[in-house]
């Protein structure tokens with residue numbers, strides 16, 4: 001069987017890590033038909049939009065995509081392609097497993113946390129009104145009626161949106177994932193003591209949903225307490241489910257706990273579409289240097305293989321990546337314990353393929 005997959009190399013270091021990932025995925029023996037598309041600055045230059053419709057159509061048709069990072073201009077230019085993609089395809093789950101691999105220089109061992117971040121609501125809903133805009137003025141006048149003296153005339157707004165539907169489906173995903181992957185405990189993360197309406201709703205829904213999963217333990221924790229506990233004893237955590245913004249911060253924090261962005265994979269998942277991409281961004285300062293670690297994207301490829309039901313190939317590829325890390329000969333600068341001789345992106349891909357082949361020789 002050959003899988004049709006939309007391929008979005010992205011920009012910055014995206015094309016390099018995508019090429020390396022495509023090579024190792026093909027070396028597993030699983031067959032792919034790649035539907036190559038352009039998004040981001042490259043698409044802006046050609047099509048006048050960073051996210052052309054044909055990219056979305058390709059993903060809708062193929063149902064699975066592998067995506068490199070895409071730069072988001074700060075304070076000007078187009079809005080984030082990454083956020084738009086998640087919203088337009090309703091990819092409401094951002095799944096970010098963070099696991100220590102032996103050989104990675106890190107402060108902690110035995111970390112194996114799965115971050116389940118809500119991907120479409122919260123402060124990322126994209127409902128924002130700038131100071132002095134007609135929309136902001138309208139909102140301020142409404143707010144003066146319902147909450148007098150709470151808002152200054154020169155305010156800007158980024159609205160935090162939390163729906164019961166949004167909370168229910170993300171928490172349910174976290175429990176289903178825990179059950180399907182032999183996980184023991186789900187923790188809902190919130191700030192419901194202060195944000196009683198939005199995070200309060202998230203917490204109440206999480207408590208209700210937890211009752212449907214008596215085989216999985218459930219707890220909740222306030223976001224600030226979680227941050228403190230994560231840096232003290234991260235090995236105590238299992239599955240975390242969080243609203244969008246906290247999920248963004250916590251998944252990056254967890255990437256730090258396991259040795260950095262170079263080995264932190266991710267997936268954006270909806271009801272029948274999934275886009276696999278590393279947690280890291282386009283690291284423009286390293287673009288075109290054959291320097292950065294492709295393993296975060298390769299491990300996103302492992303998640304894709306698991307999603308496609310190619311469990312054996314996923315295990316083999318993850319094993320080959322882990323073996324390359326443990327051996328410590330063909331690793332990039334970010335995984336070097338001390339000043340040493342790091343290799344480049346393409347050499348890592350070759351080393352992973354050599355491991356996959358060697359394993360075949362012994363089989």
Ligand code: NAD
Nearest residue numbers: 068069070071072082261262279280281282283292293334
């Ligand atoms: P970044 O993740 O691109 O890079 C931050 C630093 O992390 C790099 O300078 C580098 O030191 C390290 N790093 C990142 N990836 C690495 C890798 N594979 N191997 C080794 N080291 C690695 O974060 P940034 O600089 O804040 O963002 C750059 C751009 O990427 C921004 O425009 C941002 O909006 C965008 N971004 C895109 C995505 C996405 O496409 N999903 C995600 C995050 C950020």
